[in-house]
Amino acid sequence: MTVTTPIPDDLLPMTPAMFNILLALADGEKHGYAIMLEVEANTHGAVKMGPGTLYGSIKRMLASGLIEEADERPDESLDDQRRRYYRLSGLGQRALHLEAERLEQQVSLARLKHVLNKAS
Amino acid sequence: MGDEMDNFEHEPGSVTLSLRLYHALLTIYPSGFRQEYGWQMLQVFGDCCRRALRQAGLAGLLLLWGRTLLDAVQTALEEHSQRGVDMSKEKFIKLSGWALVLGGPAIALGGLAASRPEYDRFNAGSLPIDRYINAVDQPLLLMGLLLLSAGFTGLFVRYGKDSGAFGRFMLGLAAMAGVISAISILSLAINDNEYWWLAFVLGITVLFLCATLFGLVCLQRKVLPRWNGLPLVGVVWLPLLYGMVPVWVMIPLWLLVVAGFVGLGYLLQSDSSPAGSASAVI
Numbered sequence: 001m002t003v004t005t006p007i008p009d010d011l012l013p014m015t016p017a018m019f020n021i022l023l024a025l026a027d028g029e030k031h032g033y034a035i036m037l038e039v040e041a042n043t044h045g046a047v048k049m050g051p052g053t054l055y056g057s058i059k060r061m062l063a064s065g066l067i068e069e070a071d072e073r074p075d076e077s078l079d080d081q082r083r084r085y086y087r088l089s090g091l092g093q094r095a096l097h098l099e100a101e102r103l104e105q106q107v108s109l110a111r112l113k114h115v116l117n118k119a120s
Numbered sequence: 121m122g123d124e125m126d127n128f129e130h131e132p133g134s135v136t137l138s139l140r141l142y143h144a145l146l147t148i149y150p151s152g153f154r155q156e157y158g159w160q161m162l163q164v165f166g167d168c169c170r171r172a173l174r175q176a177g178l179a180g181l182l183l184l185w186g187r188t189l190l191d192a193v194q195t196a197l198e199e200h201s202q203r204g205v206d207m208s209k210e211k212f213i214k215l216s217g218w219a220l221v222l223g224g225p226a227i228a229l230g231g232l233a234a235s236r237p238e239y240d241r242f243n244a245g246s247l248p249i250d251r252y253i254n255a256v257d258q259p260l261l262l263m264g265l266l267l268l269s270a271g272f273t274g275l276f277v278r279y280g281k282d283s284g285a286f287g288r289f290m291l292g293l294a295a296m297a298g299v300i301s302a303i304s305i306l307s308l309a310i311n312d313n314e315y316w317w318l319a320f321v322l323g324i325t326v327l328f329l330c331a332t333l334f335g336l337v338c339l340q341r342k343v344l345p346r347w348n349g350l351p352l353v354g355v356v357w358l359p360l361l362y363g364m365v366p367v368w369v370m371i372p373l374w375l376l377v378v379a380g381f382v383g384l385g386y387l388l389q390s391d392s393s394p395a396g397s398a399s400a401v402i
Contacts, residue, residue: 051160051188058157
């Protein structure tokens with residue numbers, strides 16, 4: 001029997017920065033700049049995080065257990081040793097899943113009310 | 121972290137300069153945060169500089185700087201407010217409210233004192249009491265600026281989230297401008313040169329300008345629970361700062377400024393409940 005820690009109420013719904021960082025880490029561990037680039041690409045440039053926002057968010061997400069620092073570097077010969085890599089924790093994966101489901105429901109509701117049709 | 125700046129020496133001049141400036145800018149963050157993430161932030165900023173320069177040249181680098189300054193001001197204030205200095209957010213907001221209540225009169229008295237001429241017994245325009253007034257204008261202005269900066273930080277923590285990005289930026293910039301102006305006064309006392317004087321005037325101008333613009337945001341978004349026109353009392357600041365009005369007009373105008381800050385401070389300290397404050401802004 002597996003026991004899963006419940007997602008704390010204050011983590012959901014997530015802020016856009018938090019959701020975007022978790023989404024960037026969904027397909028593997030990354031360092032800060034790679035997260036920043038991926039968030040920018042995923043949002044077509046709509047979200048551009050500065051270093052302060054990025055590391056402020058990372059600090060709080062580490063504290064709440066959503067992400068963790070990776071011990072090993074993907075390829076030490078290709079990268080600066082001092083870069084820190086981050087990855088999703090189990091809690092982070094579940095929180096991301098729940099938040100994505102919540103957003104999907106919102107979009108479904110918007111479709112149901114023909115909001116998306118009107119906009120297009 | 122200082123030694124690690126040497127790693128960037130081989131960069132293009134504009135990137136090296138940007139990194140040095142950003143390295144200095146990192147001092148606005150709490151020391152613990154800086155020690156933990158300062159090097160990472162510097163490295164990420166370096167990556168961003170190289171990309172901006174590659175893609176859009178110096179214009180791109182300048183644009184990046186604009187965004188980065190805004191980001192630094194906002195996140196440094198968030199980090200400082202979250203650190204909490206061993207006090208609860210509610211207590212900090214309450215204290216910063218009282219800082220505004222005291223800062224308004226201090227800056228007004230300092231401004232009035234600074235408008236008096238240097239005491240000279242051969243000058244009919246100066247009075248014997250001016251020799252004492254001349255001695256207190258700078259300490260009063262210094263105290264007033266620091267108190268107002270603390271007050272604006274409290275407003276940022278309490279109403280930052282409700283003020284929107286522009287309002288939050290105005291509050292953050294006002295707090296920083298007050299500190300810069302206060303540092304300039306201290307520096308003027310040590311070394312009287314025109315650059316410190318310019319920094320002082322610029323700092324205090326930006327502080328009052330930001331207060332005025334925050335007032336417009338309050339009117340538009342109804343940020344405060346009541347008296348949303350109060351911060352706009354700041355619009356009377358301009359003629360006062362540059363001595364453009366006679367004394368008999370100056371005193372009532374300063375009284376208006378005092379009333380504005382005292383009212384705003386009273387409102388802040390009485391509305392210090394953490395519910396709705398800018399907590400966990402990520």
